[in-house]
Amino acid sequence: MSFLHNAWLERQRGLIDFSVANLGRRRGRNFGLFLAYSLLVFLLASVVLYGDALRREARLLLADAPELVVQRLTAGRHDLLPAEWLDKVTGLRGVRAAEGRLWGYHYDPAAQANSTLLVPNDAPPAPGQVEIGAALARASGLAAGDVLSLRSFDGKPFAFNISRVFEAESELVSADLMRVSATDFRAFFGIEPGRYTDLALSVSNPREVRKVAEKVLDRLPGARVVAREEMRRTYEAAFNWRQGVLLTFLSTILLAFALLAWDKASGLSAEERREIGILKAVGWDTGDVLRMKLWEGALLSVAAFLTGYVLAWLHVFYADAPLFTAVLKGWSVLYPHFSLSPQIDVAQIATLFFLTVLPYVAATIAPVWHAATLDPDAVMRE
Amino acid sequence: MTSQRNRRGSTLAGWVLGMGALALLLVLLDSGRLAASHAETLRQGQARVMSDQLTDPALFTEARYARHASQADQHAAFQDHPMALEHFPAGAMTPPTVMPLP
Numbered sequence: 363m364s365f366l367h368n369a370w371l372e373r374q375r376g377l378i379d380f381s382v383a384n385l386g387r388r389r390g391r392n393f394g395l396f397l398a399y400s401l402l403v404f405l406l407a408s409v410v411l412y413g414d415a416l417r418r419e420a421r422l423l424l425a426d427a428p429e430l431v432v433q434r435l436t437a438g439r440h441d442l443l444p445a446e447w448l449d450k451v452t453g454l455r456g457v458r459a460a461e462g463r464l465w466g467y468h469y470d471p472a473a474q475a476n477s478t479l480l481v482p483n484d485a486p487p488a489p490g491q492v493e494i495g496a497a498l499a500r501a502s503g504l505a506a507g508d509v510l511s512l513r514s515f516d517g518k519p520f521a522f523n524i525s526r527v528f529e530a531e532s533e534l535v536s537a538d539l540m541r542v543s544a545t546d547f548r549a550f551f552g553i554e555p556g557r558y559t560d561l562a563l564s565v566s567n568p569r570e571v572r573k574v575a576e577k578v579l580d581r582l583p584g585a586r587v588v589a590r591e592e593m594r595r596t597y598e599a600a601f602n603w604r605q606g607v608l609l610t611f612l613s614t615i616l617l618a619f620a621l622l623a624w625d626k627a628s629g630l631s632a633e634e635r636r637e638i639g640i641l642k643a644v645g646w647d648t649g650d651v652l653r654m655k656l657w658e659g660a661l662l663s664v665a666a667f668l669t670g671y672v673l674a675w676l677h678v679f680y681a682d683a684p685l686f687t688a689v690l691k692g693w694s695v696l697y698p699h700f701s702l703s704p705q706i707d708v709a710q711i712a713t714l715f716f717l718t719v720l721p722y723v724a725a726t727i728a729p730v731w732h733a734a735t736l737d738p739d740a741v742m743r744e
Numbered sequence: 745m746t747s748q749r750n751r752r753g754s755t756l757a758g759w760v761l762g763m764g765a766l767a768l769l770l771v772l773l774d775s776g777r778l779a780a781s782h783a784e785t786l787r788q789g790q791a792r793v794m795s796d797q798l799t800d801p802a803l804f805t806e807a808r809y810a811r812h813a814s815q816a817d818q819h820a821a822f823q824d825h826p827m828a829l830e831h832f833p834a835g836a837m838t839p840p841t842v843m844p845l846p
Contacts, residue, residue, distance in 0.1 A: 375754040382753025420801055422786055426794040431815065439817055463797060467808050476805050478812075484795040495802070531788035537802040538811070560815075562797045593799050593814035600813060661757050668764030675771045679778055694806040703782035704775040 374657075377650065381658040395622070396666050402619045403670025403718050404677070405612050405685075410710060411678045412686055413605030415702035420597035423535055424590065428562035429571055431463075431588045432578055440586075445556040450581050451563060456574040458566045462558030464547050468512060468540070473501050475695035477538045481547045489543045492522035497537035497696040499527045510540075515552040522546070530699065537698035608689065623725050635733050642738035651734040652727065659726035663719040671714065679704055 385392050432451060434443035445462065452460045465480035477498050487493050492510055504510060506527050514520040528536045548555065565574050575587040641651055677683055679702065687697075792798065800812045809816035 378754035423789050482796045531785040532792040538805045596814040672767045696805045703779045706775040
Protein backbone atom coordinates (compact mmCIF):
# COMPACT_ATOMS: atom_id res chain seq x y z
CA MET A 363 0.00 0.00 0.00
CA SER A 364 2.80 2.32 1.02
CA PHE A 365 4.69 1.37 -2.14
CA LEU A 366 1.64 2.32 -4.27
CA HIS A 367 1.33 5.59 -2.38
CA ASN A 368 5.03 6.40 -2.91
CA ALA A 369 4.79 5.47 -6.59
CA TRP A 370 1.78 7.78 -7.03
CA LEU A 371 3.58 10.59 -5.22
CA GLU A 372 6.75 10.11 -7.26
CA ARG A 373 4.68 10.13 -10.46
CA GLN A 374 3.08 13.46 -9.48
CA ARG A 375 6.51 14.87 -8.64
CA GLY A 376 7.73 13.80 -12.03
CA LEU A 377 4.79 15.54 -13.67
CA ILE A 378 5.40 18.69 -11.63
CA ASP A 379 9.11 18.58 -12.58
CA PHE A 380 8.07 18.50 -16.20
CA SER A 381 5.49 21.30 -15.71
CA VAL A 382 8.05 23.57 -14.02
CA ALA A 383 10.54 22.90 -16.81
CA ASN A 384 7.79 23.74 -19.32
CA LEU A 385 6.99 27.00 -17.51
CA GLY A 386 10.72 27.82 -17.54
CA ARG A 387 11.04 27.21 -21.27
CA ARG A 388 8.49 29.97 -22.03
CA ARG A 389 9.79 32.14 -19.21
CA GLY A 390 8.96 35.57 -20.66
CA ARG A 391 5.39 34.74 -21.66
CA ASN A 392 4.59 32.95 -18.41
CA PHE A 393 6.12 35.69 -16.29
CA GLY A 394 3.99 38.28 -18.12
CA LEU A 395 0.92 36.16 -17.53
CA PHE A 396 1.83 35.77 -13.86
CA LEU A 397 2.16 39.57 -13.48
CA ALA A 398 -1.18 40.26 -15.21
CA TYR A 399 -2.85 37.53 -13.15
CA SER A 400 -1.40 38.82 -9.85
CA LEU A 401 -2.48 42.38 -10.71
CA LEU A 402 -6.01 41.22 -11.40
CA VAL A 403 -6.25 39.34 -8.10
CA PHE A 404 -4.63 42.31 -6.31
CA LEU A 405 -7.23 44.77 -7.65
CA LEU A 406 -10.23 42.53 -7.06
CA ALA A 407 -9.07 41.55 -3.57
CA SER A 408 -8.28 45.19 -2.66
CA VAL A 409 -11.80 46.30 -3.59
CA VAL A 410 -13.40 43.44 -1.69
CA LEU A 411 -11.21 43.84 1.42
CA TYR A 412 -11.59 47.64 1.51
CA GLY A 413 -15.35 47.61 0.90
CA ASP A 414 -15.96 44.95 3.53
CA ALA A 415 -13.76 46.70 6.10
CA LEU A 416 -15.50 50.07 5.52
CA ARG A 417 -18.94 48.50 5.82
CA ARG A 418 -17.96 46.76 9.02
CA GLU A 419 -16.44 49.94 10.49
CA ALA A 420 -19.57 52.01 9.74
CA ARG A 421 -21.82 49.31 11.19
CA LEU A 422 -19.81 49.10 14.42
CA LEU A 423 -19.39 52.87 14.77
CA LEU A 424 -23.09 53.56 14.37
CA ALA A 425 -24.07 50.85 16.86
CA ASP A 426 -24.70 53.58 19.46
CA ALA A 427 -26.20 56.24 17.18
CA PRO A 428 -29.59 57.68 18.27
CA GLU A 429 -32.31 55.04 17.99
CA LEU A 430 -34.69 57.47 16.32
CA VAL A 431 -34.16 60.91 14.84
CA VAL A 432 -37.26 63.04 14.26
CA GLN A 433 -37.01 65.77 11.62
CA ARG A 434 -39.55 68.36 10.63
CA LEU A 435 -40.33 68.61 6.95
CA THR A 436 -41.64 71.86 5.52
CA ALA A 437 -42.57 71.80 1.84
CA GLY A 438 -40.60 68.58 1.51
CA ARG A 439 -37.42 70.00 3.04
CA HIS A 440 -35.76 69.62 6.41
CA ASP A 441 -36.72 72.52 8.70
CA LEU A 442 -36.10 73.63 12.29
CA LEU A 443 -38.70 72.25 14.69
CA PRO A 444 -40.38 73.94 17.67
CA ALA A 445 -39.77 72.87 21.27
CA GLU A 446 -43.43 71.80 21.53
CA TRP A 447 -42.53 68.79 19.41
CA LEU A 448 -40.13 67.72 22.12
CA ASP A 449 -42.98 67.84 24.68
CA LYS A 450 -45.26 65.89 22.34
CA VAL A 451 -42.87 62.96 21.89
CA THR A 452 -41.52 62.91 25.45
CA GLY A 453 -44.85 61.66 26.79
CA LEU A 454 -45.20 58.89 24.24
CA ARG A 455 -45.39 55.38 25.63
CA GLY A 456 -42.16 53.53 24.82
CA VAL A 457 -39.98 56.64 24.58
CA ARG A 458 -37.31 56.49 27.30
CA ALA A 459 -35.74 59.89 26.61
CA ALA A 460 -36.00 62.63 23.99
CA GLU A 461 -33.53 65.44 23.42
CA GLY A 462 -33.46 68.35 21.02
CA ARG A 463 -30.34 68.39 18.83
CA LEU A 464 -28.71 71.53 17.49
CA TRP A 465 -26.40 71.09 14.54
CA GLY A 466 -25.69 72.71 11.20
CA TYR A 467 -23.08 73.39 8.55
CA HIS A 468 -20.57 76.14 8.09
CA TYR A 469 -18.61 76.76 4.91
CA ASP A 470 -15.24 78.33 5.56
CA PRO A 471 -14.11 80.23 2.43
CA ALA A 472 -10.51 80.44 3.71
CA ALA A 473 -10.07 76.68 4.03
CA GLN A 474 -12.73 76.03 1.35
CA ALA A 475 -14.12 73.39 3.65
CA ASN A 476 -17.53 72.43 4.99
CA SER A 477 -17.57 71.76 8.70
CA THR A 478 -20.34 70.57 11.01
CA LEU A 479 -21.19 72.65 14.07
CA LEU A 480 -23.01 70.83 16.80
CA VAL A 481 -24.08 71.28 20.39
CA PRO A 482 -23.51 68.13 22.42
CA ASN A 483 -26.08 67.40 25.10
CA ASP A 484 -23.32 65.66 27.05
CA ALA A 485 -20.68 68.06 28.51
CA PRO A 486 -20.92 70.95 26.03
CA PRO A 487 -18.03 73.45 25.88
CA ALA A 488 -18.33 76.73 27.78
CA PRO A 489 -19.60 79.75 25.79
CA GLY A 490 -16.79 81.20 23.66
CA GLN A 491 -15.01 77.85 23.48
CA VAL A 492 -14.92 75.40 20.60
CA GLU A 493 -13.65 71.84 20.28
CA ILE A 494 -12.65 70.85 16.75
CA GLY A 495 -11.93 67.70 14.77
CA ALA A 496 -8.39 66.70 13.84
CA ALA A 497 -8.93 67.02 10.05
CA LEU A 498 -10.33 70.54 10.49
CA ALA A 499 -7.35 71.48 12.67
CA ARG A 500 -4.98 70.08 10.05
CA ALA A 501 -6.66 71.86 7.13
CA SER A 502 -6.81 75.22 8.94
CA GLY A 503 -3.43 74.94 10.64
CA LEU A 504 -5.03 75.38 14.06
CA ALA A 505 -4.23 73.91 17.46
CA ALA A 506 -5.63 74.01 20.98
CA GLY A 507 -5.22 77.51 22.41
CA ASP A 508 -5.61 79.29 19.04
CA VAL A 509 -8.48 81.61 18.20
CA LEU A 510 -10.87 80.54 15.44
CA SER A 511 -12.66 83.46 13.81
CA LEU A 512 -15.74 82.75 11.68
CA ARG A 513 -18.41 84.88 10.04
CA SER A 514 -21.79 84.49 11.68
CA PHE A 515 -25.14 84.51 9.85
CA ASP A 516 -25.26 88.34 9.78
CA GLY A 517 -21.70 88.69 8.48
CA LYS A 518 -20.16 89.72 11.80
CA PRO A 519 -16.93 88.06 12.97
CA PHE A 520 -17.40 85.48 15.71
CA ALA A 521 -14.34 84.42 17.68
CA PHE A 522 -14.00 81.06 19.42
CA ASN A 523 -11.14 79.88 21.61
CA ILE A 524 -10.10 76.38 20.63
CA SER A 525 -10.15 74.45 23.89
CA ARG A 526 -9.45 71.04 22.39
CA VAL A 527 -8.64 69.16 19.23
CA PHE A 528 -10.31 65.74 19.16
CA GLU A 529 -8.21 62.63 19.42
CA ALA A 530 -7.07 61.14 16.10
CA GLU A 531 -8.66 57.80 17.02
CA SER A 532 -12.19 59.16 16.55
CA GLU A 533 -11.39 60.99 13.31
CA LEU A 534 -13.65 58.86 11.17
CA VAL A 535 -16.67 60.38 12.94
CA SER A 536 -15.25 63.70 14.17
CA ALA A 537 -12.99 64.93 11.32
CA ASP A 538 -15.01 68.08 10.54
CA LEU A 539 -16.80 68.60 13.85
CA MET A 540 -16.94 71.87 15.81
CA ARG A 541 -18.51 71.40 19.23
CA VAL A 542 -19.88 74.66 20.64
CA SER A 543 -22.28 75.74 23.40
CA ALA A 544 -26.01 76.16 22.70
CA THR A 545 -25.76 79.90 23.36
CA ASP A 546 -22.99 80.33 20.80
CA PHE A 547 -24.72 78.10 18.28
CA ARG A 548 -27.95 80.11 18.42
CA ALA A 549 -26.09 83.43 18.29
CA PHE A 550 -23.88 82.25 15.39
CA PHE A 551 -26.73 80.99 13.19
CA GLY A 552 -29.43 83.40 14.43
CA ILE A 553 -31.69 80.66 15.73
CA GLU A 554 -34.08 81.81 18.41
CA PRO A 555 -34.47 79.78 21.65
CA GLY A 556 -37.11 77.08 21.53
CA ARG A 557 -36.14 75.73 18.12
CA TYR A 558 -34.08 72.64 17.36
CA THR A 559 -32.54 71.08 14.29
CA ASP A 560 -34.10 67.71 15.09
CA LEU A 561 -34.89 65.38 17.99
CA ALA A 562 -33.01 62.30 19.17
CA LEU A 563 -35.15 59.64 20.83
CA SER A 564 -34.13 56.59 22.79
CA VAL A 565 -36.63 53.78 23.08
CA SER A 566 -37.20 51.59 26.15
CA ASN A 567 -37.57 48.35 24.23
CA PRO A 568 -35.41 48.09 21.08
CA ARG A 569 -37.97 45.77 19.50
CA GLU A 570 -40.56 48.53 19.65
CA VAL A 571 -38.60 51.05 17.57
CA ARG A 572 -40.91 50.67 14.58
CA LYS A 573 -44.02 50.98 16.74
CA VAL A 574 -42.68 54.10 18.45
CA ALA A 575 -41.85 55.59 15.04
CA GLU A 576 -45.45 55.01 13.97
CA LYS A 577 -46.72 56.72 17.13
CA VAL A 578 -44.44 59.72 16.49
CA LEU A 579 -45.78 60.02 12.95
CA ASP A 580 -49.36 59.76 14.24
CA ARG A 581 -48.76 62.59 16.65
CA LEU A 582 -46.55 64.67 14.30
CA PRO A 583 -47.76 64.12 10.73
CA GLY A 584 -45.27 66.64 9.33
CA ALA A 585 -42.30 64.68 10.67
CA ARG A 586 -39.81 62.34 9.09
CA VAL A 587 -38.45 59.63 11.35
CA VAL A 588 -35.05 58.06 10.71
CA ALA A 589 -34.26 54.91 12.67
CA ARG A 590 -30.74 53.81 13.62
CA GLU A 591 -31.13 50.74 11.47
CA GLU A 592 -31.76 53.00 8.46
CA MET A 593 -28.62 55.03 9.23
CA ARG A 594 -26.60 51.83 9.28
CA ARG A 595 -28.28 50.51 6.15
CA THR A 596 -27.57 53.80 4.35
CA TYR A 597 -23.83 53.17 4.72
CA GLU A 598 -24.17 49.48 4.05
CA ALA A 599 -25.85 50.43 0.77
CA ALA A 600 -23.39 53.28 0.03
CA PHE A 601 -20.35 51.05 0.37
CA ASN A 602 -22.03 48.23 -1.54
CA TRP A 603 -22.75 50.73 -4.29
CA ARG A 604 -19.21 52.11 -4.34
CA GLN A 605 -17.72 48.64 -4.22
CA GLY A 606 -20.05 47.71 -7.08
CA VAL A 607 -18.97 50.73 -9.13
CA LEU A 608 -15.30 49.86 -8.63
CA LEU A 609 -15.92 46.22 -9.44
CA THR A 610 -17.71 47.32 -12.62
CA PHE A 611 -14.59 49.21 -13.68
CA LEU A 612 -12.48 46.21 -12.75
CA SER A 613 -14.72 43.86 -14.70
CA THR A 614 -13.20 45.34 -17.87
CA ILE A 615 -9.79 44.18 -16.62
CA LEU A 616 -11.30 40.82 -15.73
CA LEU A 617 -12.68 40.55 -19.26
CA ALA A 618 -9.31 41.53 -20.75
CA PHE A 619 -7.66 38.85 -18.66
CA ALA A 620 -10.29 36.32 -19.67
CA LEU A 621 -9.52 37.13 -23.30
CA LEU A 622 -5.80 36.74 -22.65
CA ALA A 623 -6.33 33.40 -20.91
CA TRP A 624 -8.74 32.23 -23.60
CA ASP A 625 -6.30 33.22 -26.33
CA LYS A 626 -3.48 31.40 -24.60
CA ALA A 627 -5.64 28.41 -23.82
CA SER A 628 -7.60 27.99 -27.01
CA GLY A 629 -4.73 28.72 -29.35
CA LEU A 630 -2.19 26.10 -28.44
CA SER A 631 0.94 26.93 -30.40
CA ALA A 632 2.22 24.49 -33.00
CA GLU A 633 5.18 23.86 -30.73
CA GLU A 634 2.91 22.90 -27.84
CA ARG A 635 0.82 20.62 -30.03
CA ARG A 636 3.98 18.94 -31.33
CA GLU A 637 5.20 18.54 -27.76
CA ILE A 638 1.95 16.81 -26.78
CA GLY A 639 2.26 14.57 -29.83
CA ILE A 640 5.83 13.59 -28.91
CA LEU A 641 4.85 12.90 -25.31
CA LYS A 642 2.10 10.58 -26.49
CA ALA A 643 4.42 8.93 -29.01
CA VAL A 644 6.97 8.11 -26.28
CA GLY A 645 4.33 6.47 -24.16
CA TRP A 646 2.50 9.14 -22.13
CA ASP A 647 -1.20 8.47 -21.93
CA THR A 648 -3.87 11.17 -22.28
CA GLY A 649 -4.37 11.30 -18.50
CA ASP A 650 -0.68 12.06 -17.89
CA VAL A 651 -0.65 14.87 -20.46
CA LEU A 652 -3.78 16.39 -18.87
CA ARG A 653 -2.35 16.05 -15.37
CA MET A 654 0.90 17.71 -16.46
CA LYS A 655 -0.97 20.64 -18.02
CA LEU A 656 -3.27 20.83 -14.99
CA TRP A 657 -0.24 21.15 -12.75
CA GLU A 658 1.18 23.84 -15.03
CA GLY A 659 -2.01 25.94 -14.89
CA ALA A 660 -2.52 25.31 -11.18
CA LEU A 661 1.06 26.28 -10.24
CA LEU A 662 0.84 29.55 -12.17
CA SER A 663 -2.61 30.54 -10.98
CA VAL A 664 -2.21 29.55 -7.32
CA ALA A 665 1.12 31.41 -7.12
CA ALA A 666 -0.51 34.48 -8.74
CA PHE A 667 -3.52 34.24 -6.43
CA LEU A 668 -1.38 34.07 -3.27
CA THR A 669 0.83 36.96 -4.48
CA GLY A 670 -2.16 39.15 -5.45
CA TYR A 671 -4.08 38.50 -2.24
CA VAL A 672 -1.14 39.17 0.09
CA LEU A 673 -0.26 42.38 -1.81
CA ALA A 674 -3.91 43.50 -1.60
CA TRP A 675 -3.81 42.93 2.16
CA LEU A 676 -0.69 45.10 2.51
CA HIS A 677 -2.27 47.75 0.23
CA VAL A 678 -5.51 48.02 2.25
CA PHE A 679 -4.38 47.52 5.85
CA TYR A 680 -0.81 48.81 5.83
CA ALA A 681 -0.71 51.43 3.04
CA ASP A 682 -4.28 52.80 3.69
CA ALA A 683 -5.45 51.87 0.17
CA PRO A 684 -4.03 54.85 -1.78
CA LEU A 685 -5.61 53.54 -5.00
CA PHE A 686 -9.15 54.00 -3.66
CA THR A 687 -8.75 57.07 -1.45
CA ALA A 688 -9.29 59.42 -4.39
CA VAL A 689 -12.56 57.69 -5.28
CA LEU A 690 -13.85 57.95 -1.73
CA LYS A 691 -12.48 61.38 -1.04
CA GLY A 692 -14.11 63.07 -4.03
CA TRP A 693 -13.68 66.81 -3.68
CA SER A 694 -13.66 66.92 0.11
CA VAL A 695 -11.16 69.28 1.68
CA LEU A 696 -11.63 67.75 5.11
CA TYR A 697 -10.88 64.10 4.90
CA PRO A 698 -10.25 61.87 7.91
CA HIS A 699 -7.13 59.82 8.39
CA PHE A 700 -8.36 56.47 9.55
CA SER A 701 -7.34 52.88 9.80
CA LEU A 702 -9.55 49.90 9.17
CA SER A 703 -9.80 46.58 10.86
CA PRO A 704 -9.88 43.46 8.71
CA GLN A 705 -12.50 40.80 8.91
CA ILE A 706 -11.26 37.53 7.54
CA ASP A 707 -13.98 35.65 5.81
CA VAL A 708 -13.14 32.21 4.44
CA ALA A 709 -16.08 32.43 2.02
CA GLN A 710 -14.65 35.71 0.69
CA ILE A 711 -11.22 34.13 0.04
CA ALA A 712 -12.88 31.08 -1.52
CA THR A 713 -15.05 33.26 -3.80
CA LEU A 714 -12.01 35.19 -5.01
CA PHE A 715 -10.11 31.95 -5.51
CA PHE A 716 -12.85 30.29 -7.54
CA LEU A 717 -13.51 33.47 -9.50
CA THR A 718 -9.89 33.75 -10.63
CA VAL A 719 -8.19 30.36 -10.45
CA LEU A 720 -10.83 27.91 -11.67
CA PRO A 721 -11.73 29.65 -14.97
CA TYR A 722 -8.06 29.88 -15.90
CA VAL A 723 -7.31 26.24 -15.13
CA ALA A 724 -10.48 25.16 -16.96
CA ALA A 725 -9.62 27.30 -19.99
CA THR A 726 -6.13 25.77 -20.08
CA ILE A 727 -7.30 22.18 -19.83
CA ALA A 728 -10.01 22.14 -22.54
CA PRO A 729 -7.77 22.59 -25.64
CA VAL A 730 -5.05 20.36 -24.18
CA TRP A 731 -7.60 17.60 -23.74
CA HIS A 732 -8.61 18.09 -27.37
CA ALA A 733 -4.99 17.83 -28.59
CA ALA A 734 -4.15 14.94 -26.26
CA THR A 735 -6.99 12.77 -27.51
CA LEU A 736 -5.81 13.01 -31.14
CA ASP A 737 -3.52 10.51 -32.82
CA PRO A 738 0.12 11.50 -32.03
CA ASP A 739 1.15 11.01 -35.62
CA ALA A 740 -1.58 13.41 -36.84
CA VAL A 741 -0.67 16.02 -34.19
CA MET A 742 3.04 15.97 -35.10
CA ARG A 743 2.32 16.22 -38.83
CA GLU A 744 0.08 19.33 -38.45
CA MET B 745 22.65 12.59 -5.88
CA THR B 746 21.48 15.13 -3.27
CA SER B 747 22.27 18.11 -5.49
CA GLN B 748 20.42 16.36 -8.33
CA ARG B 749 17.28 16.07 -6.17
CA ASN B 750 17.54 19.68 -4.98
CA ARG B 751 17.41 20.90 -8.55
CA ARG B 752 14.07 19.21 -9.20
CA GLY B 753 11.29 21.52 -10.39
CA SER B 754 8.84 20.02 -7.93
CA THR B 755 11.08 21.08 -5.04
CA LEU B 756 11.17 24.62 -6.39
CA ALA B 757 7.38 24.62 -6.89
CA GLY B 758 6.93 23.29 -3.36
CA TRP B 759 9.07 26.08 -1.98
CA VAL B 760 7.24 28.79 -3.95
CA LEU B 761 3.76 27.56 -3.04
CA GLY B 762 4.88 26.86 0.53
CA MET B 763 6.10 30.44 0.91
CA GLY B 764 2.83 31.73 -0.58
CA ALA B 765 0.77 29.57 1.77
CA LEU B 766 2.90 30.75 4.69
CA ALA B 767 2.29 34.38 3.66
CA LEU B 768 -1.46 33.69 3.52
CA LEU B 769 -1.31 32.08 6.96
CA LEU B 770 0.55 35.14 8.31
CA VAL B 771 -2.18 37.34 6.82
CA LEU B 772 -4.82 35.32 8.65
CA LEU B 773 -2.91 35.60 11.92
CA ASP B 774 -2.29 39.29 11.28
CA SER B 775 -6.02 39.94 11.01
CA GLY B 776 -6.43 39.00 14.66
CA ARG B 777 -3.56 41.25 15.68
CA LEU B 778 -4.88 44.20 13.63
CA ALA B 779 -8.40 43.74 15.02
CA ALA B 780 -7.06 43.76 18.57
CA SER B 781 -4.96 46.89 18.01
CA HIS B 782 -7.89 48.58 16.27
CA ALA B 783 -10.28 47.91 19.17
CA GLU B 784 -9.22 51.06 21.08
CA THR B 785 -9.69 53.26 17.97
CA LEU B 786 -13.12 51.79 17.45
CA ARG B 787 -14.03 52.28 21.10
CA GLN B 788 -13.11 55.96 20.97
CA GLY B 789 -15.12 56.44 17.79
CA GLN B 790 -18.13 54.73 19.35
CA ALA B 791 -17.78 56.88 22.49
CA ARG B 792 -17.81 60.02 20.33
CA VAL B 793 -20.90 58.79 18.44
CA MET B 794 -22.68 58.13 21.73
CA SER B 795 -21.76 61.33 23.52
CA ASP B 796 -22.46 63.63 20.55
CA GLN B 797 -25.45 61.62 19.22
CA LEU B 798 -23.80 61.38 15.80
CA THR B 799 -25.65 59.73 12.96
CA ASP B 800 -23.05 59.56 10.15
CA PRO B 801 -19.31 59.01 9.65
CA ALA B 802 -17.40 62.09 8.44
CA LEU B 803 -16.21 60.43 5.23
CA PHE B 804 -17.73 62.69 2.57
CA THR B 805 -17.63 66.31 3.69
CA GLU B 806 -17.96 67.94 0.27
CA ALA B 807 -21.74 68.48 0.36
CA ARG B 808 -24.30 68.48 3.17
CA TYR B 809 -26.29 65.56 1.79
CA ALA B 810 -23.10 63.55 1.41
CA ARG B 811 -21.84 64.48 4.89
CA HIS B 812 -25.05 63.30 6.55
CA ALA B 813 -26.35 60.88 3.96
CA SER B 814 -28.73 59.23 6.40
CA GLN B 815 -30.30 62.58 7.41
CA ALA B 816 -30.46 64.23 4.01
CA ASP B 817 -33.67 65.10 2.16
CA GLN B 818 -34.84 62.07 0.27
CA HIS B 819 -33.07 61.80 -3.07
CA ALA B 820 -31.03 64.87 -2.12
CA ALA B 821 -28.13 63.52 -4.12
CA PHE B 822 -30.46 63.02 -7.07
CA GLN B 823 -32.15 66.35 -7.58
CA ASP B 824 -33.09 65.48 -11.16
CA HIS B 825 -33.80 61.77 -11.04
CA PRO B 826 -32.49 58.78 -9.07
CA MET B 827 -29.74 57.80 -11.51
CA ALA B 828 -28.66 61.32 -12.54
CA LEU B 829 -24.95 62.00 -12.71
CA GLU B 830 -24.24 64.27 -9.80
CA HIS B 831 -22.15 67.40 -9.42
CA PHE B 832 -20.13 65.97 -6.52
CA PRO B 833 -18.29 62.68 -6.88
CA ALA B 834 -19.67 61.45 -3.56
CA GLY B 835 -23.24 62.16 -4.67
CA ALA B 836 -22.66 60.47 -7.99
CA MET B 837 -21.79 57.27 -6.19
CA THR B 838 -24.38 57.37 -3.41
CA PRO B 839 -27.28 55.00 -3.93
CA PRO B 840 -30.91 56.10 -3.57
CA THR B 841 -31.88 56.46 0.11
CA VAL B 842 -33.37 53.52 1.95
CA MET B 843 -37.12 53.52 2.53
CA PRO B 844 -38.19 55.56 5.58
CA LEU B 845 -40.11 54.20 8.53
CA PRO B 846 -42.83 52.99 8.58
